[in-house]
Amino acid sequence: MNNITVIGGGIAGTETAWQIAQAGIPVDLYEMRPVVKSPAHHSEELAELVCSNSFGADATDRAAGLLHEELRRLNSIIIHTADSHRVPAGGALAVDRGIFSQNLTQTLANHPLITLRREEIKAIPVEGIVVLATGPLTSPPLAQELQNLTGMDYLNFFDAASPIVVGESINKDIAFLASRYDKGEAAYFNCPMNKEQYWHFWQELRQAQQAELKDFERENAKFFEACLPIEELAQRGEETMRYGPLKPIGLFDARLGDFKENKVNGLMV
Amino acid sequence: MVGFQTNLKWGEQQRVFRMIPGLENAEFVRMGVMHQNTFLNAPQLLKNTLQFKYRDTLLAAGQIIGTEGYTAAAAGGWLAGTNAARIAQNKEPLTLPNVTMMGALFEFISTADAKHFQPMPPNFGIIPAFSEKIRNKRERYQAYAERSLNALALIR
Ligand SMILES: Cc1cc2nc3c(=O)[nH]c(=O)nc-3n(C[C@H](O)[C@H](O)[C@H](O)COP(=O)(O)OP(=O)(O)OC[C@H]3O[C@@H](n4cnc5c(N)ncnc54)[C@H](O)[C@@H]3O)c2cc1C
Numbered sequence: 001m002n003n004i005t006v007i008g009g010g011i012a013g014t015e016t017a018w019q020i021a022q023a024g025i026p027v028d029l030y031e032m033r034p035v036v037k038s039p040a041h042h043s044e045e046l047a048e049l050v051c052s053n054s055f056g057a058d059a060t061d062r063a064a065g066l067l068h069e070e071l072r073r074l075n076s077i078i079i080h081t082a083d084s085h086r087v088p089a090g091g092a093l094a095v096d097r098g099i100f101s102q103n104l105t106q107t108l109a110n111h112p113l114i115t116l117r118r119e120e121i122k123a124i125p126v127e128g129i130v131v132l133a134t135g136p137l138t139s140p141p142l143a144q145e146l147q148n149l150t151g152m153d154y155l156n157f158f159d160a161a162s163p164i165v166v167g168e169s170i171n172k173d174i175a176f177l178a179s180r181y182d183k184g185e186a187a188y189f190n191c192p193m194n195k196e197q198y199w200h201f202w203q204e205l206r207q208a209q210q211a212e213l214k215d216f217e218r219e220n221a222k223f224f225e226a227c228l229p230i231e232e233l234a235q236r237g238e239e240t241m242r243y244g245p246l247k248p249i250g251l252f253d254a255r256l257g258d259f260k261e262n263k264v265n266g267l268m269v
Numbered sequence: 270m271v272g273f274q275t276n277l278k279w280g281e282q283q284r285v286f287r288m289i290p291g292l293e294n295a296e297f298v299r300m301g302v303m304h305q306n307t308f309l310n311a312p313q314l315l316k317n318t319l320q321f322k323y324r325d326t327l328l329a330a331g332q333i334i335g336t337e338g339y340t341a342a343a344a345g346g347w348l349a350g351t352n353a354a355r356i357a358q359n360k361e362p363l364t365l366p367n368v369t370m371m372g373a374l375f376e377f378i379s380t381a382d383a384k385h386f387q388p389m390p391p392n393f394g395i396i397p398a399f400s401e402k403i404r405n406k407r408e409r410y411q412a413y414a415e416r417s418l419n420a421l422a423l424i425r
Contacts, residue, residue: 004354070421136307164299205285229277230274
């Protein structure tokens with residue numbers, strides 16, 4: 001049988017290669033470290049935990065915990081190894097990160113059906129079955145190739161993510177469902193603010209504390225301009241957000257009338 | 270929250286954003302972050318089996334498909350590995366039930382609004398609701414968990 005190719009020996013790639021081998025199929029697992037370094041990884045082990053040593057809450061009435069339990073029942077090697085090298089951490093599944101990754105590296109390297117190749121892949125093989133698992137810091141040549149393969153719009157480089165809130169936890173006595181200019185389905189909850197509420201929010205936002213960026217991220221911060229953080233908009237002036245995400249245009253609420261005429265600020269959640 | 274990408278500290282985000290009328294008691298599934306993160310537009314490119322739409326023999330898993338977090342990466346690895354093996358054995362690739370956290374996650378990334386696509390961590394908001402709502406949150410989540418593990422027992 002032809003070998004399956006797995007690109008990237010991080011958390012996803014390690015699990016992928018193991019499941020393929022468990023099915024009795026030979027697999028080539030390509031990991032670029034230590035030949036090529038990543039800006040966030042520190043070792044040459046497989047499945048290195050780049051930051052925290054915690055997999056999140058472990059009770060099944062928590063989202064992470066339910067996922068842990070599903071994976072346990074499906075014989076995930078990542079979760080089984082985490083369980084074996086667990087360290088006390090309240091209700092969370094946290095591990096001794098060094099032993100965790102070393103153990104996985106040895107287990108995979110010793111598996112007769114897994115060939116661990118320390119090589120950077122720069123182009124997706126056109127033949128055979130291939131799994132791509134190169135993570136958030138996919139090496140630049142491969143990222144370039146993916147961009148060529150899928151088109152510019154299909155690949156994001158900088159994650160400037162907005163918070164996500166649970167719909168059920170929004171107070172519907174205040175927020176209302178609508179789309180700007182009534183286009184399409186009413187798909188957003190809008191939170192109207194009066195002038196005073198807006199001013200108060202703006203004041204707090206511009207003074208709120210920011211998180212530190214990593215060095216390698218600061219270099220790439222040029223991606224910021226396309227997608228400015230809300231606190232940055234707030235710092236540019238009292239009115240700036242009202243010309244951006246909080247623009248009171250094209251929104252109508254039965255209780256408040258047209259936003260623009262009545263000087264209400266809208267926010268889509 | 271549309272247009273609210275932010276680099277504020279997480280505690281600050283909760284404090285300030287809960288000042289927005291209607292969000293006083295908002296529960297955050299994911300806080301805003303800014304960090305380097307290469308990820309594909311999964312809704313346009315991938316099926317819920319983690320195969321690419323344009324090439325059945327190419328699959329992807331982990332943060333690059335827009336799932337967030339270590340455990341989600343392991344989950345993607347499990348499905349991509351399982352399906353790569355099934356393809357090699359000429360078996361139908363597996364789709365996980367969408368009442369499981371894994372199934373819901375891959376359903377989400379393959380069908381989300383492509384224009385606003387952002388990496389998604391595991392959370393109960395993406396799991397289909399019960400027709401009759403269970404009011405108590407912990408009881409509701411426990412019921413989701415039971416339904417998921419029962420559905421999972423039926424596959425394989
Ligand atoms: C700075 C940072 C901190 C994070 N902190 C956390 C956290 O605390 N908790 C959490 O749950 N999640 C965190 N995440 C998110 C995410 O869960 C992790 O990034 C996780 O490791 C993703 O798993 P993965 O398998 O997709 O990628 P990775 O674990 O990064 O694995 C990808 C692997 O592919 C290799 N690779 C890349 N390009 C190539 C190539 N061309 N050829 C061969 N090999 C290649 C890399 O060296 C790496 O080993 C963080 C992400 C980042 C960027």
